[in-house]
Amino acid sequence: SQTIHQWPATLVQPVGSPLSLECTVEGTSNPNLYWYRQAAGRGLQLLFYSVGIGQISSEVPQNLSASRPQDRQFILSSKKLLLSDSGFYLCAWTKGDLSGNTIYFGEGSWLTVV
Amino acid sequence: AQKVTQAQTEISVVEKEDVTLDCVYETRDTTYYLFWYKQPPSGELVFLIRRNSFDEQNEISGRYSWNFQKSTSSFNFTITASQVVDSAVYFCALLPSNTGKLIFGQGTTLQVKP
Numbered sequence: 001s002q003t004i005h006q007w008p009a010t011l012v013q014p015v016g017s018p019l020s021l022e023c024t025v026e027g028t029s030n031p032n033l034y035w036y037r038q039a040a041g042r043g044l045q046l047l048f049y050s051v052g053i054g055q056i057s058s059e060v061p062q063n064l065s066a067s068r069p070q071d072r073q074f075i076l077s078s079k080k081l082l083l084s085d086s087g088f089y090l091c092a093w094t095k096g097d098l099s100g101n102t103i104y105f106g107e108g109s110w111l112t113v114v
Numbered sequence: 115a116q117k118v119t120q121a122q123t124e125i126s127v128v129e130k131e132d133v134t135l136d137c138v139y140e141t142r143d144t145t146y147y148l149f150w151y152k153q154p155p156s157g158e159l160v161f162l163i164r165r166n167s168f169d170e171q172n173e174i175s176g177r178y179s180w181n182f183q184k185s186t187s188s189f190n191f192t193i194t195a196s197q198v199v200d201s202a203v204y205f206c207a208l209l210p211s212n213t214g215k216l217i218f219g220q221g222t223t224l225q226v227k228p
Contacts, residue, residue: 032214044218088157100147100166100209103216105159
């Protein structure tokens, strides 16, 4: 069966510090991968999605970047965090054929920028 | 435009009451997919159901049931005999065909009191 893991689960970082959140998927190959953010207002915003190694699409301009160094690994980064980067970050995956497959989410990472 | 509206921001019921969560969507696609996810206090998004646009059959899973009506662009979710463990934020989402990107509603917070 397929599983998705992301870490760390909780992070408190000072303004201006770097960020690295990691996500891996097991039990499948060539998945589509996603990073979503949920701010205090509860809405879920798609940040990045990837259909393959090195292929990243950004949905909104921001202080964050994403990379996919391996087929089942997706990394969310920032060189210098802002207060507004605080939130709950969710990694997700689906089968990579764009046929309406279910998107499954990881456990989430709580980021507080202080 | 493609959009999901969950007009109910918060709902509070007493245990054993039935409760319906509303979801209205907008899309011009003829092929699309609809989802419901549950977000308990731990934060993880738990997949509940997936429906494609060609399948208007209602579905029942234990105490959960879903009513999909294309004529009104609605995909409502009913919990029968609610329990305290049902307390969570519930998200309805739309997946247009060939995009791979989920569009979420703003979520409905359900509180079930003992």
